Amino acid sequence: MNGTPNQLFDLADACQAEADQLQNIARNLNFQGPVANKLMTNEMALRVKATLLRTSAVSAAVQNSFAAQDGLKKATDAANTAAVEITEAENAIKFAGLILSLAASVVTGDIPSILTSADALINAV
Amino acid sequence: MCSQPPPITFMQWATTLFSKKVDGVTTRGRRRSRLAGRLLSSHLTRRILIMRAWGPACLSFLMLTGCLNTSAVSSFAQEAPDVTKLDALTDVFVGIPAAQTEWDLQRRIPDDQRDQLAQATAVRHQQQANLDKLHAVLVDYMKALGGLSAPKLTDVSGSADFVTGGLTSLQTAIPTLGITTAQVSLVGDLVNLIGELAISGWRQYELAGVIEKGQPLFQNLVALEIQIIHRGIIPDIQSVEAQIRENQTVELNNLSHSRGDVAVVTAFDFRRNATSDLDHYETAENAAKAYVKALNALAAAHTKLYEERDQLSVKTLEQILPFLQQAETAYQDLRKL
Numbered sequence: 235m236n237g238t239p240n241q242l243f244d245l246a247d248a249c250q251a252e253a254d255q256l257q258n259i260a261r262n263l264n265f266q267g268p269v270a271n272k273l274m275t276n277e278m279a280l281r282v283k284a285t286l287l288r289t290s291a292v293s294a295a296v297q298n299s300f301a302a303q304d305g306l307k308k309a310t311d312a313a314n315t316a317a318v319e320i321t322e323a324e325n326a327i328k329f330a331g332l333i334l335s336l337a338a339s340v341v342t343g344d345i346p347s348i349l350t351s352a353d354a355l356i357n358a359v
Numbered sequence: 360m361c362s363q364p365p366p367i368t369f370m371q372w373a374t375t376l377f378s379k380k381v382d383g384v385t386t387r388g389r390r391r392s393r394l395a396g397r398l399l400s401s402h403l404t405r406r407i408l409i410m411r412a413w414g415p416a417c418l419s420f421l422m423l424t425g426c427l428n429t430s431a432v433s434s435f436a437q438e439a440p441d442v443t444k445l446d447a448l449t450d451v452f453v454g455i456p457a458a459q460t461e462w463d464l465q466r467r468i469p470d471d472q473r474d475q476l477a478q479a480t481a482v483r484h485q486q487q488a489n490l491d492k493l494h495a496v497l498v499d500y501m502k503a504l505g506g507l508s509a510p511k512l513t514d515v516s517g518s519a520d521f522v523t524g525g526l527t528s529l530q531t532a533i534p535t536l537g538i539t540t541a542q543v544s545l546v547g548d549l550v551n552l553i554g555e556l557a558i559s560g561w562r563q564y565e566l567a568g569v570i571e572k573g574q575p576l577f578q579n580l581v582a583l584e585i586q587i588i589h590r591g592i593i594p595d596i597q598s599v600e601a602q603i604r605e606n607q608t609v610e611l612n613n614l615s616h617s618r619g620d621v622a623v624v625t626a627f628d629f630r631r632n633a634t635s636d637l638d639h640y641e642t643a644e645n646a647a648k649a650y651v652k653a654l655n656a657l658a659a660a661h662t663k664l665y666e667e668r669d670q671l672s673v674k675t676l677e678q679i680l681p682f683l684q685q686a687e688t689a690y691q692d693l694r695k696l
Contacts, residue, residue: 243590250598257605265609274605278467281598282476285456288591289479289486292452295583295591296489302579303496309573310496313503316565320512320558332525337532351528 235290239298242291246284253280429508431667431675432566435660436505438686439498440653444693445584448592448650449490451643453483455595458636462602464610490587497580500573501657507566512558523547567668574665581658588647588654596644600637607633642695649692656685 235242256277263270336351456476460468468476506512523544530538610629660682667675 239586243586247590247594250594253598254601257601260605261608265605265612274465274609275467277605278463278602279469279472281602282459282468282472284598285459285595286475286479288595289456289482292486292490292587292591293482295587296486296493299493299580299583302576302583303493306496306500306573306576306580309569309576310500310503312572313500313507313565313569316562316569317503317507317509317512320507320562320565323558323561330525337525 235287237290237294239291239295242287242294246287246291249280249284249287253277253284256280428672428676429562429566430510430673431671431679432504432508432570432664433510434676434683435657435664435679436501436508438653438657438660438683438690439501439505440494440650440657440686441690444646444650444690445490445494446487447693448588448643448647449487451640451647452592452595453480453487455599456480456483458599459602462599462606462636464606490584493580493584497577497584500577504566504569504573507562507569512562520547563671566671570661570664570668574661577661578658581654581661585651585654589651593644593647593651596640596647600640600644603633603637603640646693646695649689653686653689653693656682656689660686 235245237245256273260270260273260277263273265274332351332354336348336354340348456479460473460476526538526542526547530540607630614625614629660679663679663682664671664675667678
């Protein structure tokens with residue numbers, strides 16, 4: 235059945251409310267006799283109808299949510315990207331320090347020290 | 360004497376190097392550029408460097424940094440609803456058409472409707488997968504906010520150690536630069552201070568942007584989940600409960616007219632099954648109601664974050680804590696399912 239989620243939920247609620255009414259009348263008859271039987275059969279038909287309408291309503295609601303889901307996924311991506319960029323900026327500070335260390339090693343001319351500093355810099359990039 | 364660079368020039372160079380690297384990363388987007396420019400412009404860093412009154416300057420910066428507090432967002436993220444709890448509810452939702460058929464003891468449902476219920480079960484299986492995806496979108500969003508608001512993200516002390524380490528090496532390698540130990544320590548403090556200020560401000564700006572963009576979408580999707588649970592799952596459960604209670608009365612009436620041990624045993628088994636199913640559905644109904652409460656609390660908490668997005672502080676945390684506590688209490692009810 236087609237309709238907006240609210241319309242379908244409203245119809246389902248109406249069916250269920252009627253089913254509950256019929257059940258109350260049947261209960262007053264102690265659920266016995268042909269009238270009570272007929273009431274319970276109709277009650278059950280309305281309950282099934284309500285279930286089917288709610289199934290359609292949920293389908294329509296989920297269908298309506300796809301645009302919002304895509305939008306929120308983009309916001310999530312933006313948050314994750316920002317976190318990565320901030321980490322990169324922190325790495326830039328580390329990088330500046332390693333350049334200073336390499337410069338110092340080059341000035342001293344100490345080969346092992348130059349290699350160690352260069353390795354550290356390369357690994358940090 | 361004039362050819363020897365004065366120490367202050369070297370410090371300016373080192374700070375400018377740091378400033379340019381961070382500025383290069385931060386110049387994405389006009390607003391971000393303005394923010395980074397305000398916090399990291401060479402003019403500002405130069406002014407800081409020539410300051411003589413370091414104590415008051417550091418104190419005022421630290422006070423400013425202290426105002427930026429994202430613990431409210433981190434706490435909000437920690438309350439991301441557990442996917443498995445929603446699964447427990449959607450499992451019940453998927454099982455409703457089959458339960459209606461199973462509890463149709465007097466065969467009142469005509470065959471065509473039985474077929475429709477079987478088809479509805481298949482549709483609901485598909486819906487369960489879609490609801491899981493929808494739920495995952497909400498949870499991923501909350502976790503991403505948590506990642507962006509994590510305290511360790513703006514802790515630059517580890518990176519600043521590399522700068523002081525580099526300067527110490529230079530101090531030893533080129534004594535003619537005239538770098539003193541006190542100056543190395545000062546630069547380390549400066550890198551920490553400016554780095555933390557810039558990155559905290561940057562993070563605050565990004566968080567505000569994400570929360571602003573996420574607010575209508577988060578509210579929309581939470582409202583949708585609430586609608587599905589409140590108007591789909593809960594009435595479904597109540598309908599089956601009513602059906603089981605009716606059958607309990609009808610069947611026990613019928614059995615009371617039967618005689619013999621077999622009738623007693625059948626009545627006992629029937630009552631036990633009906634009670635067990637009713638208990639299960641009542642627990643599910645309570646869990647669904649608890650889950651709606653939790654979602655409402657999360658929606659309210661996000662709205663508060665949205666309202667305070669440009670000035671997130673400890674006060675924001677105090678304001679959203681009641682909502683998060685409501686959500687936590689509701690989760691405890693939900694765990695009973």
